[in-house]
Amino acid sequence: MGLRKFKLFRGDSREGTMKDFKVEVDQGMVVLDVIHRIQSEQVGDLAVRWNCKAGKCGSCSVEINGKPKLACMTRMNEYSLEETISVRPIKTFPLIKDLVADVSWNYKQNKNIAPFTPDPDKKDNNGNYIMMQEDVDRVQEFRKCIECYLCQNVCHVLRDHDKKNEFVGPRFMIRLASLEMHPLDKADRIENIKNDYGSGMCNITRCCTDVCPEHIQITDNGIIPLKERVVDRYYDPIIWLWNKLFGKPK
Amino acid sequence: MNISEIKTVEHDVIVLGAGGAGLRAAIECSMEGLSTGLVCKSLLGKAHTVMAEGGVAASLANVDTRDHWKVHFRDTMRGGKFLNNWRMAELHAREAPARVRELEEWGAVFDRTKSGLINQRNFGGHRYPRLAHVGDRTGLEIIRTLQDHGIHQGIDIYMECTGLDLIKDGDRISGMVGMWRDNGEFIIFKCRAVILATGGGGKAWKITSNSWEYTGDGYGMAYEAGAELMDMEFTQFHPTGMVWPPSVRGTLVTEGVRGEGGILTNSENKRFMYDNIPGRFAAETADSEEEANRWLAGDKDARRPPELLTRDVVARAIRKEVKAGRGSPHGGAYLDIASRRNAEDIKRKLPSMYHQFKVLAELDITNEPMEVGPTLHYFMGGVKVDANTQMTRVPGLFACGECAAGVHGANRLGGNSLSDLLVCGKLAGSGVVNYIKSINNNLNLNNVAIQKIIRSATDILNREKGENPYLIHEDLQELMQNNVGIVRTDELLSEGLDGLSNLWKKFNNVKADGASQFNPGWHQAISLRNLLVTAESVARAAKMREESRGAHTRVDFEGERDEWLQYNVVISKSNEGTMIADKVMRDEPDPELKRIAELSIEELENEVLLEKGQ
Numbered sequence A: 001m002g003l004r005k006f007k008l009f010r011g012d013s014r015e016g017t018m019k020d021f022k023v024e025v026d027q028g029m030v031v032l033d034v035i036h037r038i039q040s041e042q043v044g045d046l047a048v049r050w051n052c053k054a055g056k057c058g059s060c061s062v063e064i065n066g067k068p069k070l071a072c073m074t075r076m077n078e079y080s081l082e083e084t085i086s087v088r089p090i091k092t093f094p095l096i097k098d099l100v101a102d103v104s105w106n107y108k109q110n111k112n113i114a115p116f117t118p119d120p121d122k123k124d125n126n127g128n129y130i131m132m133q134e135d136v137d138r139v140q141e142f143r144k145c146i147e148c149y150l151c152q153n154v155c156h157v158l159r160d161h162d163k164k165n166e167f168v169g170p171r172f173m174i175r176l177a178s179l180e181m182h183p184l185d186k187a188d189r190i191e192n193i194k195n196d197y198g199s200g201m202c203n204i205t206r207c208c209t210d211v212c213p214e215h216i217q218i219t220d221n222g223i224i225p226l227k228e229r230v231v232d233r234y235y236d237p238i239i240w241l242w243n244k245l246f247g248k249p250k
Numbered sequence B: 001m002n003i004s005e006i007k008t009v010e011h012d013v014i015v016l017g018a019g020g021a022g023l024r025a026a027i028e029c030s031m032e033g034l035s036t037g038l039v040c041k042s043l044l045g046k047a048h049t050v051m052a053e054g055g056v057a058a059s060l061a062n063v064d065t066r067d068h069w070k071v072h073f074r075d076t077m078r079g080g081k082f083l084n085n086w087r088m089a090e091l092h093a094r095e096a097p098a099r100v101r102e103l104e105e106w107g108a109v110f111d112r113t114k115s116g117l118i119n120q121r122n123f124g125g126h127r128y129p130r131l132a133h134v135g136d137r138t139g140l141e142i143i144r145t146l147q148d149h150g151i152h153q154g155i156d157i158y159m160e161c162t163g164l165d166l167i168k169d170g171d172r173i174s175g176m177v178g179m180w181r182d183n184g185e186f187i188i189f190k191c192r193a194v195i196l197a198t199g200g201g202g203k204a205w206k207i208t209s210n211s212w213e214y215t216g217d218g219y220g221m222a223y224e225a226g227a228e229l230m231d232m233e234f235t236q237f238h239p240t241g242m243v244w245p246p247s248v249r250g251t252l253v254t255e256g257v258r259g260e261g262g263i264l265t266n267s268e269n270k271r272f273m274y275d276n277i278p279g280r281f282a283a284e285t286a287d288s289e290e291e292a293n294r295w296l297a298g299d300k301d302a303r304r305p306p307e308l309l310t311r312d313v314v315a316r317a318i319r320k321e322v323k324a325g326r327g328s329p330h331g332g333a334y335l336d337i338a339s340r341r342n343a344e345d346i347k348r349k350l351p352s353m354y355h356q357f358k359v360l361a362e363l364d365i366t367n368e369p370m371e372v373g374p375t376l377h378y379f380m381g382g383v384k385v386d387a388n389t390q391m392t393r394v395p396g397l398f399a400c401g402e403c404a405a406g407v408h409g410a411n412r413l414g415g416n417s418l419s420d421l422l423v424c425g426k427l428a429g430s431g432v433v434n435y436i437k438s439i440n441n442n443l444n445l446n447n448v449a450i451q452k453i454i455r456s457a458t459d460i461l462n463r464e465k466g467e468n469p470y471l472i473h474e475d476l477q478e479l480m481q482n483n484v485g486i487v488r489t490d491e492l493l494s495e496g497l498d499g500l501s502n503l504w505k506k507f508n509n510v511k512a513d514g515a516s517q518f519n520p521g522w523h524q525a526i527s528l529r530n531l532l533v534t535a536e537s538v539a540r541a542a543k544m545r546e547e548s549r550g551a552h553t554r555v556d557f558e559g560e561r562d563e564w565l566q567y568n569v570v571i572s573k574s575n576e577g578t579m580i581a582d583k584v585m586r587d588e589p590d591p592e593l594k595r596i597a598e599l600s601i602e603e604l605e606n607e608v609l610l611e612k613g614q
């Protein structure tokens, strides 16, 4: 396929610039392959994260020509031969070096979420939990998440307004949804969803859904239903009292 | 260098590796009240376990009620060509169902049967549908469940931190030196036990399903610390890796494709697996397409199609077709699911395969066959441990998961790794708990040893000039692919060992450019030592074992040799610092286990039926 032009960010939190590279690209290559070729032939200390090289681990998130993507699932033939391909680290999180950002904030959010709490009464006589496939389809959709944090990266609440203290972001909204909609879970997180996790901060722009490599309907299937649950609880004192007395409907 | 300036943290136990095995082990330790540190090279949740596709094997008997741990055990022994550690294979089969159920307790959501139980699918070498699964992303479900549960158990997690080497006080483990990948700073862990759960070493080969992390660090560290490695000659070549385009050569195509009915054909459109059924499996394998079709349609009396024979058999058969000139255009075989299942089923059952081929190969698997060929996938061998405690011969050093040897013998059945991680991870945790109760508390860190570990890492950066780590790695991969590949001879292996000694020399003069901050070239250079220990131990063990068994094929010694069934090849480091391989006599099996493994399937099914009736 011949020589192609690349621009890669090189630097750390103190200083850095976009650097030009020319590199030979073979048939079938993805952007991550080209980055690796540059790394092994031109700049041995070029920092980039990756593991599976098949869109399964969510390590290789970067911004390619301004679009948040997995470098391992972005084929070179998506771009014309003349085009210069620019790769930058994801912007919403602090830079470590080159294409690698510090995403540890996300791990802290997860830890703040009340864990799965199964209801032992839902076991049958043989000790098995019975769940029908149609009742878990939605939860399984959310559980496809590979934690690439591309959605966190584009959400304007985190990216442009830096309200990381007020909103856990779309990734953790669907983590919450996967717990709240789990047929066996009996914990109640609605109050925290409103007060601590910041469901009100999302104004349903759907940018998160657009970039999700797992095609999870983050907004429509996850965030909006959670917002509805919050509204039910806090706008309707009757439902609130009913739930307090008799447990929430699942 | 002043050691007192390096941060030291103290725990009861350090678990090295946060895949399924490490996470499960850490959860066990922490639940038992130990102060537990979990150290991993990548971000949490990105270990190999996340890539596992097909499922986790456990005789839950949800889909076929005839299933029982004894049948799972028998399948595992036969798959492993009877070289498995009998007790480990027993524990694995017995405890897998409880470990899978426990995951459900912690939030996992497996695919369901019509009656709402955990669904199970067929896989090679398993008598019944036995793999609990979530589409073709089972590993993701398992690692995320353990991760989300683990973070609430009080475990201290050190991610993107590379374990370099172990420290001993006398002959006991007393700590480990690590390095933060982001800033290159060192950290000293003081502890009373270490569990190695670092996975395998597939990155020594060119065509592999493994990621950069699989550099055999656990093997290298255990070997240096005086532990033994066992069964290293048994490296599994998974029959179905992608072969095209070149940049994804080796990426895995799950066995689930065949479990869901996928067939293998050659360029003459022939289902060649019918010509490759070994005697041992003939009685349990369909011998006509008609019978295989009945099996796919759910007929319980029909036998399984030959595509579901064990991986060693299928990998060799594909290689044979290609050698005979009947391969696909890019040197593989065709794997066809499109003509067997409708598009909607394929997308539902194998979504990530669909996506992977669509994006990476621009091929629609609901329409066209895939091209596949063998790829280095898994290490049956590894650190030698005790079956009940998972402890090595070094007091305080434990290993579990792919990093340890024993459960799988000469060949692993698909789905048996995920179950192994859970079962042996928990066992290792309990092993540590008991060990720590038994020792006194005063262990010391040896500063000289620490200095030495740190210096070997920093020398690589400080050298004026030297060998390029990426090139050494490429040479190693080329060498292992050619000389220690899917078929082996004494000549190839001897030549390989010569090549390795050259690479050792280059490694001693390796130089990484740049600074210590997140520097992949440096990290690569550091891991070369472990890759070379791994590669050399595989080559030495393979040279010693003069027979063909399971994943180890010697064309100069064809067929299984009864004499060799009595031995494991065990690798260790001599006092002079050289690598030695020994033929070590295996223990006598428990007579009851031997009886179960040797029953015919009809006899065992009857026995199980009686037992279940009671």
Ligand SMILES: Cc1cc2nc3c(=O)[nH]c(=O)nc-3n(C[C@H](O)[C@H](O)[C@H](O)COP(=O)(O)OP(=O)(O)OC[C@H]3O[C@@H](n4cnc5c(N)ncnc54)[C@H](O)[C@@H]3O)c2cc1C
Binding pocket: B016, B017, B018, B019, B020, B021, B022, B039, B040, B041, B042, B047, B048, B049, B050, B051, B052, B053, B054, B055, B056, B057, B138, B139, B161, B162, B163, B164, B197, B198, B199, B200, B209, B210, B213, B217, B218, B252, B378, B400, B401, B402, B403, B414, B415, B416, B417, B418, B419, B421
């Ligand atoms: C593509 C693919 C598909 C598979 N599908 C299946 C399947 O369907 N069913 C099945 O049973 N098996 C499957 N396997 C095999 C199975 O996934 C692995 O054998 C298993 O996940 C290994 O788990 P583990 O916990 O031993 O190690 P891993 O999950 O590999 O974890 C290793 C850990 O060790 C850490 N580590 C390594 N070295 C160091 C170091 N020096 N310092 C710090 N940390 C270190 C890594 O960061 C990582 O956290 C598959 C494997 C692959 C590659």
Ligand code: SF4
Binding pocket: A154, A155, A156, A157, A169, A170, A201, A202, A203, A204, A205, A206, A207, A208, A209, A219, A223
């Ligand atoms: S829909 Fe909500 S969560 Fe998603 S990007 Fe927009 S504001 Fe953020």
Ligand code: SF4
Binding pocket: A058, A144, A145, A146, A147, A148, A149, A150, A151, A152, A170, A171, A174, A208, A211, A212, A213, A214, A215, A216, A218
């Ligand atoms: S929801 Fe989608 S975009 Fe967000 S982290 Fe998960 S996989 Fe990535």
Ligand code: FES
Binding pocket: A049, A050, A051, A052, A053, A054, A055, A056, A057, A058, A059, A060, A061, A070, A071, A072, A073
């Ligand atoms: S490397 Fe795993 S998603 Fe890209």
